[in-house]
Amino acid sequence: MRGLCARHGCRFIVNDDVELAIAIEADGVHLGRGDGSVRRARERLGERAIIGVSCSGSIERAVEAQAEGASYVAFGRFYPSSTKPDAPPAQIETLRQVRGLIGLPVCAIGGITADNAAPLIEAGADMIAAVEGIFGAADIRAEAARYAALFHRPFSAVP
Numbered sequence: 001m002r003g004l005c006a007r008h009g010c011r012f013i014v015n016d017d018v019e020l021a022i023a024i025e026a027d028g029v030h031l032g033r034g035d036g037s038v039r040r041a042r043e044r045l046g047e048r049a050i051i052g053v054s055c056s057g058s059i060e061r062a063v064e065a066q067a068e069g070a071s072y073v074a075f076g077r078f079y080p081s082s083t084k085p086d087a088p089p090a091q092i093e094t095l096r097q098v099r100g101l102i103g104l105p106v107c108a109i110g111g112i113t114a115d116n117a118a119p120l121i122e123a124g125a126d127m128i129a130a131v132e133g134i135f136g137a138a139d140i141r142a143e144a145a146r147y148a149a150l151f152h153r154p155f156s157a158v159p
């Protein structure tokens with residue numbers, strides 16, 4: 001996976017496991033609650049590593065993650081998710097609020113498809129994470145391109 005990502009100019013981020021990320025020289029790690037401290041991960045991985053932190057719907061968690069050295073924060077789930085049906089819901093308004101409070105890139109996750117992602121991007125999501133929406137598609141490459149295109153079109157101004 002690491003080699004494949006490198007060949008395609010794609011970052012490789014390991015889920016949950018800081019030591020695995022170090023062992024395989026990944027670009028970074030993504031941490032949820034219970035996956036260890038962000039500060040400790042930064043100490044172990046160094047200043048260049050990408051450290052993402054799941055915040056569910058908690059702005060406080062995002063502020064804390066930024067203070068501890070996170071590279072990006074993730075909110076969600078925004079829509080019902082068949083991949084993680086028990087994930088607690090987050091509000092789109094939270095994306096708007098967090099923009100004014102922290103300077104880190106914000107990722108949105110949970111039931112997001114190329115057809116329902118636009119309001120999240122308009123509310124401030126810099127990145128979209130998706131499983132079913134991409135890997136459930138008949139043409140995975142084409143579907144991924146549809147998500148990417150959402151970041152390259154002008155959006156209507158949202159107050």
Ligand SMILES: Cc1ncc(COP(=O)(O)OP(=O)(O)O)c(N)n1
Nearest residue numbers: 015030031032033054074107109129
């Ligand atoms: C953006 C993003 N969110 C979550 C994950 C990891 O998923 P999971 O380990 O099931 O969830 P958390 O407990 O970390 O919220 C990811 N890789 N990327």
Ligand SMILES: Cc1ncsc1CCOP(=O)(O)O
Nearest residue numbers: 077081083110111130131132
């Ligand atoms: C890891 C995670 N966290 C909240 S929802 C979710 C699963 C995302 O998968 P899908 O895009 O298929 O809903």
